[in-house]
Amino acid sequence: MTLYGVGLGPGEADLVTVRGKRVLEHADVVYSPGRLSRSVALEHVDESKIGDLDFPMTKDEEKLRTAWKAAAAEVAPRAMEGDVAFVTLGDPNVYSTFGHLRRTLEAFHPDVDLEVVPGVSxxxxxxxxxxxxxxxxxxxxxxxxxxxxxxxxxxxxxxxxxxxxxxxxxxxxxxxxxxxxxxxxxxxxxxxxxxxxxxxxxxxxxxxxxxxxxxxxxxxxxxxxxxxxx
The missing domain is CATH 3.30.950.10 (Tetrapyrrole methylase, C-terminal domain)
Incomplete structure (x- = not known):
């Protein structure tokens, strides 16, 4: 039972790493934060496995914190019951939206096991x-x-x-x-x-x-x- 942050690479589906592809295929649900990452993930998993998360296009910090808390509340119970992937273009630890989710989970859902699968940036x-x-x-x-x-x-x-x-x-x-x-x-x-x-x-x-x-x-x-x- 793990949440995997999976780097999809810059955008071409065949630049996803072998490990990343394996995690996506094994995950019970694959969460995508946006349209582009979703389209790459769909090259490797069926649409029925995709879970979309809503993040507002704003610089309002209060709205962003609310959105990340809601995302963490959605992801955490699924990751406690099975394996979940959160996909992002590039690498999850390089200027990525995944960092916000990781910090929010650490603050409000510290029992979630987490693993990062690096991607081509x-x-x-x-x-x-x-x-x-x-x-x-x-x-x-x-x-x-x-x-x-x-x-x-x-x-x-x-x-x-x-x-x-x-x-x-x-x-x-x-x-x-x-x-x-x-x-x-x-x-x-x-x-x-x-x-x-x-x-x-x-x-x-x-x-x-x-x-x-x-x-x-x-x-x-x-x-x-x-x-x-x-």
Whole structure:
């Protein structure tokens, strides 16, 4: 009798891990917090096993706490009687809605056994989608860039929730960064885009990230000598 937080990966059904798929197939009920995670879960389980939870789109903390308490009250008794999965895009412990449910359960239903099944996160899959190598010893900072924010400082950053690309781009370029954008990477829902032209992605989309690298950054890997010798 366990509640499993299952990471579904960035959105393509075949990027769910083997362990995650096994847990979904074994669970008595699979709870989904949203439409996109639900659609991925349905590639692995029958719709009759899906349980939807209602989370309001608001920043009102009182409404959010009420919603999470209601979700925990729904999930807890099911997890005490059998195995339950709560699915989320990406990884359950990386900027995920699952963290709110876990903390609420710990506060009000501490007897629920909990296990996390990690998933492929867009914050790691970006390297493949954008053709970026994060080599051994490299420094890479993860930052949020919603509503036009353009955090600066490290030589290389991965920014997520880039909802106002023109504003974010302006700030990053002024700070000396070269920027590449990726939208809906490895997602079956919506159109995938990779570009260094911010004008191509002016429409707001929550599932947009950016890779920013200082224009004057010098990275010398050990195997670079092979190119000179060749």
């Amino acid at each position: 867009a914050m790691t899959a970006f390297a493949t989608a954008l053709g970026v190598e994060v080599e051994a010893g490299a420094g890479l900072s993860l930052r949020e860039a919603a509503d036009g924010a353009s955090p600066t400082g490290p030589g290389r950053m991965i920014l997520f929730k880039v909802t106002d690309i023109p504003a974010t781009h302006e700030g990053l370029v002024e700070a000396g960064y070269d920027v590449t954008y990726g939208r809906r990477l490895f997602m079956e829902q919506g159109e995938t885009a990779v570009t260094d032209d911010p004008s191509e992605l002016e429409e707001r989309d929550y599932y947009t990230l950016a890779y920013a690298e200082k224009a004057d950054l010098v990275v010398e890997s050990a195997t670079a000598a092979f190119e000179r010798d060749g």
